[in-house]
Amino acid sequence: MAYDDDLPTLELAFPGPERDRGVAAIRNGEKTALTGLLEIYAHAGEDVPRAGQRFAVLDSAARPAVTIELTDVRVVPMKEIDDAFARAEGRGYADAAQWRTAHEEFFRGAGVSEFLGRTPVIDGDTLVVAQSFRVVGPEEPRDG
Template sequence: MGHDDLPSLELAFPGPERDRGVAAILDGSKTALTGLLEIYEHAGEAVPAAGERFSVLDSEGRPAVTIELVDVRVVPMKEIDDDFARAEGRGYRDVAEWRAAHEEFFRSEGVSAFLGRTPVVGDDTLVVAERFRVVAPDSSGRP
Protein backbone atom coordinates (compact mmCIF):
# COMPACT_ATOMS: atom_id res chain seq x y z
CA MET A 1 0.00 0.00 0.00
CA GLY A 2 1.52 3.32 -1.04
CA HIS A 3 1.19 6.79 0.42
CA ASP A 4 -1.74 7.54 -1.90
CA ASP A 5 -3.76 4.64 -0.47
CA LEU A 6 -3.41 5.79 3.13
CA PRO A 7 -5.29 8.38 5.15
CA SER A 8 -3.16 11.44 5.73
CA LEU A 9 -2.01 12.85 9.04
CA GLU A 10 -1.05 16.47 9.49
CA LEU A 11 0.87 17.54 12.59
CA ALA A 12 -0.12 20.91 14.05
CA PHE A 13 -0.47 23.55 11.31
CA PRO A 14 1.79 23.98 8.25
CA GLY A 15 5.01 25.79 9.06
CA PRO A 16 7.86 25.48 11.53
CA GLU A 17 5.93 23.45 14.12
CA ARG A 18 4.89 20.83 11.56
CA ASP A 19 8.36 20.78 10.00
CA ARG A 20 9.96 20.11 13.40
CA GLY A 21 7.47 17.32 14.08
CA VAL A 22 8.08 15.61 10.74
CA ALA A 23 11.85 15.93 11.20
CA ALA A 24 11.54 14.37 14.67
CA ILE A 25 9.63 11.40 13.22
CA LEU A 26 12.24 10.97 10.50
CA ASP A 27 15.16 11.09 12.95
CA GLY A 28 13.43 8.64 15.32
CA SER A 29 13.04 10.99 18.27
CA LYS A 30 9.25 11.31 17.90
CA THR A 31 7.31 8.10 18.52
CA ALA A 32 4.15 9.54 20.08
CA LEU A 33 1.58 12.23 19.39
CA THR A 34 -1.38 13.71 21.18
CA GLY A 35 -4.64 15.05 19.86
CA LEU A 36 -7.51 16.78 21.60
CA LEU A 37 -10.50 14.40 21.60
CA GLU A 38 -12.82 17.36 21.03
CA ILE A 39 -11.14 18.01 17.65
CA TYR A 40 -11.89 14.45 16.49
CA GLU A 41 -15.50 14.78 17.67
CA HIS A 42 -15.96 18.18 16.03
CA ALA A 43 -14.53 16.88 12.74
CA GLY A 44 -16.77 13.80 12.89
CA GLU A 45 -13.68 11.57 12.79
CA ALA A 46 -13.32 8.30 14.65
CA VAL A 47 -10.47 7.95 17.10
CA PRO A 48 -7.80 5.94 15.28
CA ALA A 49 -6.94 2.42 16.40
CA ALA A 50 -3.72 0.49 16.84
CA GLY A 51 -2.66 -1.07 13.54
CA GLU A 52 -3.85 1.83 11.39
CA ARG A 53 -1.32 3.41 9.07
CA PHE A 54 -1.09 7.04 8.03
CA SER A 55 0.87 9.07 5.54
CA VAL A 56 2.32 12.00 7.50
CA LEU A 57 2.31 15.14 5.36
CA ASP A 58 4.92 17.90 5.38
CA SER A 59 4.11 21.62 5.32
CA GLU A 60 3.76 21.50 1.52
CA GLY A 61 1.12 18.75 1.78
CA ARG A 62 3.49 16.09 0.45
CA PRO A 63 3.84 12.63 2.03
CA ALA A 64 6.94 12.60 4.25
CA VAL A 65 6.73 9.28 6.09
CA THR A 66 4.33 6.41 6.77
CA ILE A 67 3.61 5.50 10.37
CA GLU A 68 1.67 2.68 12.01
CA LEU A 69 -0.10 3.21 15.31
CA VAL A 70 0.95 0.68 17.93
CA ASP A 71 -1.05 2.01 20.90
CA VAL A 72 -3.97 4.43 21.13
CA ARG A 73 -5.58 5.54 24.38
CA VAL A 74 -8.16 8.18 25.23
CA VAL A 75 -7.12 9.52 28.62
CA PRO A 76 -7.48 12.65 30.75
CA MET A 77 -4.48 14.98 30.39
CA LYS A 78 -3.52 14.26 34.00
CA GLU A 79 -2.71 10.63 33.04
CA ILE A 80 0.06 11.55 30.59
CA ASP A 81 3.45 10.72 32.14
CA ASP A 82 7.04 11.84 31.64
CA ASP A 83 7.85 8.86 29.39
CA PHE A 84 5.02 9.70 26.99
CA ALA A 85 5.93 13.39 27.06
CA ARG A 86 9.52 12.60 26.06
CA ALA A 87 8.32 10.22 23.32
CA GLU A 88 6.63 13.21 21.65
CA GLY A 89 10.13 14.11 20.39
CA ARG A 90 9.80 17.83 21.02
CA GLY A 91 12.50 18.04 23.66
CA TYR A 92 10.13 18.05 26.63
CA ARG A 93 12.05 17.21 29.82
CA ASP A 94 8.91 16.16 31.62
CA VAL A 95 5.14 16.12 31.53
CA ALA A 96 4.92 19.68 32.89
CA GLU A 97 6.64 21.03 29.76
CA TRP A 98 4.52 18.76 27.56
CA ARG A 99 1.36 19.96 29.26
CA ALA A 100 2.19 23.67 28.96
CA ALA A 101 2.93 23.31 25.24
CA HIS A 102 -0.21 21.27 24.56
CA GLU A 103 -2.47 23.59 26.54
CA GLU A 104 -1.09 26.51 24.54
CA PHE A 105 -1.65 24.70 21.23
CA PHE A 106 -5.13 23.43 22.16
CA ARG A 107 -6.13 27.02 23.04
CA SER A 108 -4.44 28.50 19.96
CA GLU A 109 -6.18 30.70 17.43
CA GLY A 110 -6.12 27.91 14.83
CA VAL A 111 -7.74 25.32 17.07
CA SER A 112 -10.24 27.86 18.41
CA ALA A 113 -11.18 28.87 14.85
CA PHE A 114 -11.68 25.21 13.87
CA LEU A 115 -13.85 24.46 16.92
CA GLY A 116 -15.69 27.78 16.81
CA ARG A 117 -14.64 28.47 20.40
CA THR A 118 -11.63 28.22 22.66
CA PRO A 119 -11.69 24.83 24.39
CA VAL A 120 -11.50 24.50 28.14
CA VAL A 121 -8.30 22.58 28.94
CA GLY A 122 -7.60 21.07 32.34
CA ASP A 123 -6.69 17.87 34.19
CA ASP A 124 -9.78 16.02 32.99
CA THR A 125 -9.61 17.15 29.35
CA LEU A 126 -9.62 14.03 27.19
CA VAL A 127 -6.75 13.57 24.78
CA VAL A 128 -5.95 10.87 22.24
CA ALA A 129 -2.49 9.57 23.17
CA GLU A 130 -0.95 7.63 20.28
CA ARG A 131 2.32 5.74 19.99
CA PHE A 132 3.57 4.77 16.56
CA ARG A 133 6.40 3.28 14.57
CA VAL A 134 7.78 4.32 11.20
CA VAL A 135 7.02 1.77 8.50
CA ALA A 136 8.25 3.56 5.37
CA PRO A 137 10.15 6.71 4.46
CA ASP A 138 8.84 9.08 1.85
CA SER A 139 9.48 8.52 -1.83
CA SER A 140 12.70 10.54 -1.76
CA GLY A 141 14.39 7.74 0.18
CA ARG A 142 14.94 9.68 3.40
CA PRO A 143 15.10 7.31 6.39
Protein backbone atom coordinates in the same frame (compact mmCIF):
# COMPACT_ATOMS: atom_id res chain seq x y z
CA MET B 1 9.93 7.07 -2.68
CA ALA B 2 6.64 5.32 -3.10
CA TYR B 3 3.67 5.95 -0.86
CA ASP B 4 0.42 4.09 -0.62
CA ASP B 5 -2.18 6.49 -2.01
CA ASP B 6 -4.91 4.66 -0.09
CA LEU B 7 -3.47 5.61 3.30
CA PRO B 8 -5.29 8.22 5.34
CA THR B 9 -3.21 11.32 5.95
CA LEU B 10 -2.09 12.85 9.21
CA GLU B 11 -1.09 16.47 9.69
CA LEU B 12 0.92 17.54 12.71
CA ALA B 13 -0.07 20.89 14.19
CA PHE B 14 -0.44 23.51 11.43
CA PRO B 15 1.73 24.01 8.32
CA GLY B 16 4.96 25.82 9.04
CA PRO B 17 7.98 25.47 11.29
CA GLU B 18 6.22 23.49 14.03
CA ARG B 19 4.95 20.87 11.56
CA ASP B 20 8.33 20.72 9.82
CA ARG B 21 10.12 20.13 13.14
CA GLY B 22 7.64 17.38 14.00
CA VAL B 23 8.07 15.61 10.66
CA ALA B 24 11.86 15.85 10.98
CA ALA B 25 11.67 14.41 14.52
CA ILE B 26 9.62 11.45 13.23
CA ARG B 27 12.06 10.81 10.41
CA ASN B 28 15.11 10.89 12.69
CA GLY B 29 13.48 8.71 15.36
CA GLU B 30 13.12 11.36 18.09
CA LYS B 31 9.31 11.47 17.87
CA THR B 32 7.40 8.22 18.51
CA ALA B 33 4.23 9.65 20.03
CA LEU B 34 1.64 12.30 19.31
CA THR B 35 -1.39 13.73 21.02
CA GLY B 36 -4.72 14.91 19.68
CA LEU B 37 -7.56 16.68 21.45
CA LEU B 38 -10.54 14.31 21.57
CA GLU B 39 -12.88 17.26 20.97
CA ILE B 40 -11.22 17.89 17.58
CA TYR B 41 -12.00 14.34 16.42
CA ALA B 42 -15.63 14.74 17.52
CA HIS B 43 -15.98 18.14 15.86
CA ALA B 44 -14.49 16.81 12.61
CA GLY B 45 -16.75 13.74 12.69
CA GLU B 46 -13.69 11.47 12.69
CA ASP B 47 -13.27 8.22 14.56
CA VAL B 48 -10.50 7.95 17.12
CA PRO B 49 -7.60 6.12 15.46
CA ARG B 50 -6.80 2.59 16.56
CA ALA B 51 -3.62 0.60 16.97
CA GLY B 52 -2.51 -0.97 13.70
CA GLN B 53 -3.70 1.90 11.51
CA ARG B 54 -1.18 3.43 9.14
CA PHE B 55 -1.00 7.06 8.10
CA ALA B 56 0.95 9.10 5.59
CA VAL B 57 2.29 12.04 7.59
CA LEU B 58 2.18 15.20 5.48
CA ASP B 59 4.79 17.93 5.42
CA SER B 60 3.95 21.65 5.28
CA ALA B 61 3.51 21.45 1.50
CA ALA B 62 0.86 18.70 1.99
CA ARG B 63 3.18 16.04 0.54
CA PRO B 64 3.60 12.61 2.18
CA ALA B 65 6.86 12.69 4.16
CA VAL B 66 6.81 9.46 6.17
CA THR B 67 4.45 6.55 6.88
CA ILE B 68 3.69 5.57 10.47
CA GLU B 69 1.79 2.72 12.09
CA LEU B 70 0.04 3.30 15.40
CA THR B 71 1.17 0.82 18.05
CA ASP B 72 -0.94 2.10 20.96
CA VAL B 73 -3.89 4.49 21.22
CA ARG B 74 -5.42 5.62 24.51
CA VAL B 75 -8.06 8.23 25.32
CA VAL B 76 -7.00 9.67 28.67
CA PRO B 77 -7.31 12.85 30.71
CA MET B 78 -4.33 15.16 30.22
CA LYS B 79 -3.32 14.64 33.84
CA GLU B 80 -2.59 10.96 33.08
CA ILE B 81 0.16 11.69 30.55
CA ASP B 82 3.45 10.57 32.11
CA ASP B 83 7.04 11.74 31.64
CA ALA B 84 7.94 8.86 29.29
CA PHE B 85 5.09 9.71 26.90
CA ALA B 86 5.93 13.41 27.07
CA ARG B 87 9.54 12.70 26.08
CA ALA B 88 8.39 10.33 23.29
CA GLU B 89 6.66 13.30 21.64
CA GLY B 90 10.14 14.33 20.47
CA ARG B 91 9.68 18.02 21.12
CA GLY B 92 12.27 18.28 23.88
CA TYR B 93 9.88 18.08 26.83
CA ALA B 94 11.77 17.17 30.01
CA ASP B 95 8.64 15.89 31.70
CA ALA B 96 4.85 15.73 31.68
CA ALA B 97 4.55 19.20 33.24
CA GLN B 98 6.33 20.79 30.26
CA TRP B 99 4.27 18.66 27.87
CA ARG B 100 1.04 19.79 29.53
CA THR B 101 1.95 23.49 29.47
CA ALA B 102 2.79 23.31 25.76
CA HIS B 103 -0.35 21.35 24.89
CA GLU B 104 -2.64 23.59 26.93
CA GLU B 105 -1.24 26.58 25.03
CA PHE B 106 -1.58 24.87 21.64
CA PHE B 107 -5.12 23.57 22.28
CA ARG B 108 -6.25 27.03 23.43
CA GLY B 109 -4.51 28.71 20.49
CA ALA B 110 -6.01 30.53 17.57
CA GLY B 111 -5.83 27.61 15.11
CA VAL B 112 -7.73 25.15 17.32
CA SER B 113 -10.18 27.83 18.46
CA GLU B 114 -10.89 28.80 14.85
CA PHE B 115 -11.45 25.16 13.86
CA LEU B 116 -13.80 24.49 16.80
CA GLY B 117 -15.55 27.86 16.57
CA ARG B 118 -14.65 28.61 20.20
CA THR B 119 -11.76 28.35 22.61
CA PRO B 120 -11.95 24.96 24.35
CA VAL B 121 -11.71 24.51 28.10
CA ILE B 122 -8.40 22.78 28.74
CA ASP B 123 -7.49 21.36 32.14
CA GLY B 124 -6.24 18.13 33.71
CA ASP B 125 -9.52 16.36 32.97
CA THR B 126 -9.54 17.29 29.26
CA LEU B 127 -9.54 14.10 27.18
CA VAL B 128 -6.72 13.61 24.71
CA VAL B 129 -5.91 10.84 22.26
CA ALA B 130 -2.40 9.65 23.19
CA GLN B 131 -0.88 7.74 20.27
CA SER B 132 2.39 5.84 20.04
CA PHE B 133 3.72 4.80 16.63
CA ARG B 134 6.56 3.37 14.64
CA VAL B 135 7.87 4.44 11.25
CA VAL B 136 7.07 1.88 8.53
CA GLY B 137 7.93 3.65 5.33
CA PRO B 138 7.84 4.72 2.72
CA GLU B 139 10.26 1.86 2.07
CA GLU B 140 8.25 -0.94 3.68
CA PRO B 141 5.32 -2.42 1.73
CA ARG B 142 1.95 -2.19 3.40
CA ASP B 143 0.55 -5.43 4.88
CA GLY B 144 -2.77 -6.63 3.47
